[in-house]
Amino acid sequence: MAQAHTPYQTIIFITFFLIFTIVAAAKPHQSPSNVERLMLEFEKEKISYLQFYFHEVIDGPNRTAVQVAAGPSTNTSVTGFGAVTMFDNPLTNGPDPMSKMVGRAQGMYAASSQQGLGFLMAMNFVFVEGKYKGSTLSVLGRNAVFFKVREMPVVGGSGLFRFARGYALGKTYKIDRIRAILEYNVFVMHY
Incomplete structure (x- = not known):
């Protein structure tokens, strides 16, 4: 024998039925043309290689890097542990500071190692010339300063x-008490 439904159960059933019907009939917020365009971009993944030089002025009137924070023991630490430096450095197509500027490296590094000199790097390569003008690459990783070559991950980008x-x-291409010049070779997969 079938059990009779109470009016309360009937109201709940009708409410759920109406909600399901409205949700099922709703159109998505993004038009199919945008989704199709995005899928086409995914099919065209490529790898790019970039080489440029990073110029940081660490002393004098035209500094491009400045320490903005320090820990309680930064000044007595042999590694400068706790120091945080912000920078806005030119990127050029050659090691000469007068070479054509292709972008800027903007970000920060923090002395994050108590044993040996190592920085946590968080920076954007902002391109201002050529094919990649208006685009950026984001780098986040460890920079072991005394290693001959330091590898850092590219974690994203724009444009x-x-x-x-x-x-x-x-x-490191060249370093003295006023300037540091670094060579960067970047391998990046993108769409």
């Missing part, structure tokens, strides 16, 4: 580097 991933190899 032509949307959905980027890859790695950046940094190498």
